[in-house]
Amino acid sequence: MTEARQAFEEALKTYQDLAQNNPEAYLPGVAIALNNLGVVYRPQGQMDEARKAFEDVLKIYRNLAQRYPGTYLSDVAMTLNNLGALHSDQNRRDEARKAFEEALKTYRDLAQNDPDTIVPFVGMTLNNLGLLLRDQNWMDEARKVHDEALKIFRDLALKNPEANLAYVAKTLHNLGDLDIGQNRMDEARLVLEEALRIFRDSAQKNPDTYFLDITRTLNSVGILDREQNRMDEARKVFEEALETLRALAQSSPDTYLADLAKTFNNLGTLNGAEKRMDEARKAFEEALKTFRALAQKNPETYLPYVAGTLNNLGAVHSTQNRKDDARKAYEEALTIRRGLAEKNPSIHLPLVATTLHNLAVLYSDQNQKEDARKAYEEALSIRRGLAEKNPDTYLPFVATTLHNLAALYRDQNRKDDARKAYEEALSIRRGLAEKNPDTYLPIVATTRHNLAALQSDQNRKDEARKAYEEALTIRRTLAQKNPDTYLPGVAMTLHNLAALYSDQGRSDEAHKAYEEALTILRTLAQKNPDTYLPEVAATVHNLAALHLSQNRMDDARDGFKEALKIFRALAQKNPDTYLPRVAMTLGNLGIVHSGQNLSDEARQAFEEALTIFRALAQKNPDTYLPDVAMTLNRLGILHDRQKRTDEARQAFEEARTIFHTLAQKNPDTNLPLLATTLNNLLNVYRLLDRMDEARKAAEDALDTFRSLAQKNPVTYLPDVAGALYNLGILHALQNRMDEARKACEEALPLFRTLAQKNPDGYLPAVAETLNILGAAYDTPLHRLAARRAFEEALAIFEGLAKRDPQKYEPNIERLKRNLNALNEEENEQGKSPSEVPAPVQRAPPARAQALPDFGCGPSEDHLPVTRRGCGCRSSRLRATAGLAWRSSAAPGEKPLTETSAVGLLGFDL
Numbered sequence: 001m002t003e004a005r006q007a008f009e010e011a012l013k014t015y016q017d018l019a020q021n022n023p024e025a026y027l028p029g030v031a032i033a034l035n036n037l038g039v040v041y042r043p044q045g046q047m048d049e050a051r052k053a054f055e056d057v058l059k060i061y062r063n064l065a066q067r068y069p070g071t072y073l074s075d076v077a078m079t080l081n082n083l084g085a086l087h088s089d090q091n092r093r094d095e096a097r098k099a100f101e102e103a104l105k106t107y108r109d110l111a112q113n114d115p116d117t118i119v120p121f122v123g124m125t126l127n128n129l130g131l132l133l134r135d136q137n138w139m140d141e142a143r144k145v146h147d148e149a150l151k152i153f154r155d156l157a158l159k160n161p162e163a164n165l166a167y168v169a170k171t172l173h174n175l176g177d178l179d180i181g182q183n184r185m186d187e188a189r190l191v192l193e194e195a196l197r198i199f200r201d202s203a204q205k206n207p208d209t210y211f212l213d214i215t216r217t218l219n220s221v222g223i224l225d226r227e228q229n230r231m232d233e234a235r236k237v238f239e240e241a242l243e244t245l246r247a248l249a250q251s252s253p254d255t256y257l258a259d260l261a262k263t264f265n266n267l268g269t270l271n272g273a274e275k276r277m278d279e280a281r282k283a284f285e286e287a288l289k290t291f292r293a294l295a296q297k298n299p300e301t302y303l304p305y306v307a308g309t310l311n312n313l314g315a316v317h318s319t320q321n322r323k324d325d326a327r328k329a330y331e332e333a334l335t336i337r338r339g340l341a342e343k344n345p346s347i348h349l350p351l352v353a354t355t356l357h358n359l360a361v362l363y364s365d366q367n368q369k370e371d372a373r374k375a376y377e378e379a380l381s382i383r384r385g386l387a388e389k390n391p392d393t394y395l396p397f398v399a400t401t402l403h404n405l406a407a408l409y410r411d412q413n414r415k416d417d418a419r420k421a422y423e424e425a426l427s428i429r430r431g432l433a434e435k436n437p438d439t440y441l442p443i444v445a446t447t448r449h450n451l452a453a454l455q456s457d458q459n460r461k462d463e464a465r466k467a468y469e470e471a472l473t474i475r476r477t478l479a480q481k482n483p484d485t486y487l488p489g490v491a492m493t494l495h496n497l498a499a500l501y502s503d504q505g506r507s508d509e510a511h512k513a514y515e516e517a518l519t520i521l522r523t524l525a526q527k528n529p530d531t532y533l534p535e536v537a538a539t540v541h542n543l544a545a546l547h548l549s550q551n552r553m554d555d556a557r558d559g560f561k562e563a564l565k566i567f568r569a570l571a572q573k574n575p576d577t578y579l580p581r582v583a584m585t586l587g588n589l590g591i592v593h594s595g596q597n598l599s600d601e602a603r604q605a606f607e608e609a610l611t612i613f614r615a616l617a618q619k620n621p622d623t624y625l626p627d628v629a630m631t632l633n634r635l636g637i638l639h640d641r642q643k644r645t646d647e648a649r650q651a652f653e654e655a656r657t658i659f660h661t662l663a664q665k666n667p668d669t670n671l672p673l674l675a676t677t678l679n680n681l682l683n684v685y686r687l688l689d690r691m692d693e694a695r696k697a698a699e700d701a702l703d704t705f706r707s708l709a710q711k712n713p714v715t716y717l718p719d720v721a722g723a724l725y726n727l728g729i730l731h732a733l734q735n736r737m738d739e740a741r742k743a744c745e746e747a748l749p750l751f752r753t754l755a756q757k758n759p760d761g762y763l764p765a766v767a768e769t770l771n772i773l774g775a776a777y778d779t780p781l782h783r784l785a786a787r788r789a790f791e792e793a794l795a796i797f798e799g800l801a802k803r804d805p806q807k808y809e810p811n812i813e814r815l816k817r818n819l820n821a822l823n824e825e826e827n828e829q830g831k832s833p834s835e836v837p838a839p840v841q842r843a844p845p846a847r848a849q850a851l852p853d854f855g856c857g858p859s860e861d862h863l864p865v866t867r868r869g870c871g872c873r874s875s876r877l878r879a880t881a882g883l884a885w886r887s888s889a890a891p892g893e894k895p896l897t898e899t900s901a902v903g904l905l906g907f908d909l
Helices: 002-021 022-043 047-067 069-089 093-113 117-134 139-160 161-181 185-205 207-227 233-250 253-273 276-295 299-319 323-343 343-363 370-390 392-412 414-436 438-458 459-480 483-503 507-527 527-549 551-574 574-597 599-619 621-641 645-665 665-686 692-712 713-733 739-755 760-777 780-801 805-827
Strands: none
Touching: 002 713, 022 370, 069 093, 069 117, 069 414, 117 161, 117 739, 139 161, 161 185, 161 207, 185 207, 207 233, 207 253, 233 253, 253 276, 253 299, 299 323, 299 343, 323 343, 343 370, 343 392, 343 507, 370 392, 392 438, 414 438, 438 459, 459 483, 459 527, 459 692, 459 780, 483 507, 483 527, 507 527, 507 574, 527 551, 527 574, 551 574, 574 599, 574 621, 599 621, 621 645, 621 665, 645 665, 665 692, 665 713, 692 713, 713 739, 713 760, 739 760, 760 780, 760 805, 780 805
16 A cells, blocks of 8 residues: 555656646546545545545546536546545545435436446445445435345346446345344345355356455355354354455455454354354454554554454453453553544544443443443443434434443432433434334333333332333234344343232242243254353243242252253353352252251352352452352351351351442442341341340441432332331340330331332331330330230231231230230239330241343344342341342343444445
C-alpha cells in the first residue's frame, strides 16, 4: 500500500502540473489519480484523506459532466458509490444513503440509453444501498433493493453467465446475511447454499478468483448453522474455510491472512457457544496472533481487529473464571478503541461502548458493582448520544445496555431503578419489533422474561406470571417456525415460570413446567450434549429444590445426585466453569441429608462444598467469598443441631467476618447476608449463655435491616419484623419484659400488615408475637392484655391447625398452658407468670439454593452465567436445619454480553 500511495501521489502531482496549462486534457487524469488515492487511503484507515480525495474527484467529474454528460456522468456515479462506501465505513449513514441514491438515479438514467453497459452498475449500487439499509436496521427496504439487484443479475446471467453469475452469488450472499439478521433461517439457507454452489462451480474454472468468495460464504453458512444450533455442521464448514484459507495464506499471506484470522474468530465463537472454552480460547488466541502481526505493518486497518479479538477473548476468560485475564483483555481492547475513537469517533465510539459494556459484565460478576455501574452508564451515555443521530442503528444497543444495567440494579436491590431500566428497554424493543418482528420479537421476550424475574423479586407475583406467560407465548410461537433456535428459550421461560409457581405454592403447576422444560432439554442434549447437558443438570437441580420444598426428600436427593453426577463429569473437562456448580449442588444435597437426619452425610457434603469454595476464593475472592460464608452458615446450623455449639459459633463468626468485609465494598448485596448471619450467631451465643453478645448481635441485625428497609421497604420490612421478634425473645429470656414488650409491639403491626397480603406466610408470626407479648405482660395490671394476646394467638393457631394439625398442635398446647397459668395467677396471687415461649420454629421449610438460569436466544443475547446471593431468612431466633435460604430459582436471563463485531456476518460487494 505504501508503494501504491507513493506512485499515485507522484502521478497526481504530474497531472496537476499539466492541468494548470491544459485543464481540458489533464483534469480527467487528476480525477483518476485522486480516485486511486482515495481507494488506497480507505483500507489504511485514513478516512479524512480518503473523503477529501473522493470529494475533489466528485467536484471535477461534476464540472466535466456539465459539458460532457455522456462521457462523465458514469464517473460521477462511480465516485458517489465510493464516497457512499466511505461514509458507511464512518457510520455517516445519512450521507452514505444520499450518495448511493444519487448514484443509483444517475445509473438508472444512463441505463435507458445504454442498458448493456450500465445495468450491471445499477445492480452493484443496489447491493451497496441494501447493505447500508441493513446496517440501519431497515430490513424490509434492504430486502427490496437486494431483490431488485438479484433480478437484474439473474437476467444478465441468462445472457452472459460467465460475467454475471458471480454477481448473482454475491447478491444471494448478501440476502442470506439479511435473512440471518431477520431470523428467517430457512430462507437464509436456501440462498446461501445457492451462492455457495455458484462459487464452487466458478472456482473449478478460475480458483484464484473465487476461493475467497467460497470461504466467506462458508463462514456465513457456519454462522447460520450456529444460530440454528446445528453445531456439528457449523464446525465442518468453518473447518473447511480454515483449511482453504491456510493453504491460500501460505502462498499469498497479504491477501488471505486477515480472512483466516476472521474465520478463527468465528470458530472461537462456535466453541464458546458449545462451552468448549479451551478450544474457543485457542481459536481466539490464533486470531489475535495473526491480527497483531498484521497490525504491526498496517495498524490503521488491523488494530480494530486486534481490539475486537481481545474483546472476544475477554469473554472466554470471563466464562472460565479467569477474571484477571479477562480484565486485561478488555482493558487493552478499551485502550485501543479509545485511541482509535479520538481520531475517528464515528466508527470507534460505538466499539468503545461495546467494550465498556462487556467490562461492566465482568465487574458485575466479580461483585465490583460500582465499577460495573460506572462502565454501564458510560456505555449508555455513548449509545444514547449515537442514537440521537442514528436511532435505527443504535437504539437496539441503548436497549441492550439498559437491560444489563437493570440486572445490575436488581443485584444491588435497587428494584425501582431496575424496573425503570427494564421498562425503557422493553418500550424500545417493542417499538423495534413493530417494524421488524423477526429480529426483535425474540428480544422482547427476553426483556419481558427478565422484567418478570424482577417483579417476582418484588413479590408482584401476578404481574410476574403475566410477563412470563407473554414471554412463553412469544417463544412458543417462534419455536413452531424455528424449533432449533427457539426451543431452548421456551425451556428457559418454563424453568423460571416453574420457580414462580413454586414461590406461589402452586406446586403442581411448578412441577409440570419443570418437567416440560426438562423434556425439551433432554431432547436437545441428545443432539448436542456439550451445550445442553449443563442445562439439563440445572433443571434437574431446581426440580430437586422443588421436591425439597415439598418435603419429598427421596425425590430431592435423587435429583441432586443426578445433577451432581453431571456437574462432576463436566468439571473434569472444564473445572473453572463447573466446580462452582458442583459445590452449590453439594450444599443443597447437604440440606437434604440434614433434613433426613443423615448428619454425617450432610457434614461431608457441606465440608466438600466449603473446600471447593475456599479454593475458588483464593483465586477469585470477590466472586466466591460470599459462597464460603454461606456454606459456613450451613455448617454452623448443622453443628448447632448436633449440639456442637462451639463449632457452630466458629463457623458463624467466620461467616460474619467475611460478610462484614464484603459489605464495606458492596453494602447493597452483603448487608442483608451479614444481618442474617448475625441472627444465626445470636442463637449460638444464647445457648452458650453469652447473652450480652447475643443481644448485641440481635441489635446489629435489627439496625442493618432498618437501614435496608428505608431504601427498600417491600423487601426488608419482613426482616425488620423478624429481627424485632428475635430481640423480643432475647429480652424475654432475660426477664427484660419492658424491652421485650416494646420490641414485639413494634413487630406485631408489621406482621399483621404482611399477613393481610400473605396469610399463609405471616399469620404464624402474628400468633407467635402475640404469644411473646402475652408472656411479657407480666404484672397484674396487664393481665387483661395478656389474656387477649394469648386468646388471639390461640384462635390463629387453631385456624391454621385445621389444615395442618401436626404442624400447629404443639403451638396450641403451649398457648393453652400459658392461658391456664394466667387463670391460676388470677385465682392465686403470687403464682409465677406465664411461661416464656421457647424460640419458635416458624420459618418455612428449607429452600435449596437454585442454580442461575441458563442463557439461550439470539446472538445479541449471549447470556453469561451470574450468581445471585442466597442466605437465611432472619425472622426467627433459632437457626436450625429449617433455615429458609433466600432462593434464586429464577433470577432471569443473564446480562447480555456482546462479543464484538469481528465475526464474518457478510461481505460488501
